[in-house]
Amino acid sequence: MNRALFLDRDGIINIDRGTYTWRQEDFILMPGILDLCETAVAQGYRLIVITNQGGIARGLYGHKDVESLHHYMASLFIKKSISFDAIYYCPHHQDFTGRCFCRKPGSMMLERAIARFGISAPHSYMLGDRQRDLDAGKYVGCQTVYIGEIDKEIKADFAFRELSDMRQHLVKGFGKLTS
Numbered sequence: 001m002n003r004a005l006f007l008d009r010d011g012i013i014n015i016d017r018g019t020y021t022w023r024q025e026d027f028i029l030m031p032g033i034l035d036l037c038e039t040a041v042a043q044g045y046r047l048i049v050i051t052n053q054g055g056i057a058r059g060l061y062g063h064k065d066v067e068s069l070h071h072y073m074a075s076l077f078i079k080k081s082i083s084f085d086a087i088y089y090c091p092h093h094q095d096f097t098g099r100c101f102c103r104k105p106g107s108m109m110l111e112r113a114i115a116r117f118g119i120s121a122p123h124s125y126m127l128g129d130r131q132r133d134l135d136a137g138k139y140v141g142c143q144t145v146y147i148g149e150i151d152k153e154i155k156a157d158f159a160f161r162e163l164s165d166m167r168q169h170l171v172k173g174f175g176k177l178t179s
C-alpha cells in the first residue's frame with residue numbers, strides 16, 4: 001500500500017510571502033519542513049507537491065520560471081537526500097483562463113497523483129495553510145492537516161501551529177497504522 005504526504009507549496013514548503021513566489025531569492029524554506037519530510041520518507045510516505053500557480057494565468061511569470069524554481073527547491077531537499085516523487089502545479093486562474101478542475105479546491109492534481117502512484121488516500125495526508133487545500137484533500141478522502149495560526153473557521157482533521165507538530169504526529173502514530 002502506498003501512502004503520501006501531499007504538500008501545498010507556498011506556506012508549507014516555503015514561507016508564503018503573501019504574494020506570488022517565482023524567484024529563487026524569494027524562496028525561503030519553512031522551519032521544520034526538511035525534518036518532517038525526512039521522517040515521512042523514513043516511514044514510507046511518498047512526497048508529492050500540489051500547488052496552485054495562478055500567477056502564470058495572470059502573466060506574472062511562466063512555466064519555465066516555475067520549473068526552474070522547482071529545480072531549485074529540489075536542490076535544497078537533495079542535500080538531505082530527500083526527493084519529491086512528483087510536483088503538480090495548476091497554471092490556471094478562473095478570472096483569467098476560466099475554470100479548471102486542477103486549481104485547488106479542485107481535486108484533479110490529487111486524483112492524478114493517486115492514480116499514478118496507486119496511493120491509498122485514507123492513509124495519506126494533505127497539508128495546507130488554506131481551506132482550499134484541505135477541501136481538495138477531503139474530496140479525495142485524504143486526512144487533512146492545517147498548518148498555521150489556530151483559526152476556528154478552518155475545517156481540517158488536524159490543525160498544528162508548526163510543521164514540527166506534524167512530524168511529532170507521524171512519529172507517535174508510526175506502527176499503529178494497519179495496512
Ligand SMILES: [Mg+2]
Pocket residue numbers: 008009010011012016128129130
Ligand atoms: Mg499555501
Ligand SMILES: [Zn+2]
Pocket residue numbers: 090091092093100101102103
Ligand atoms: Zn488548473
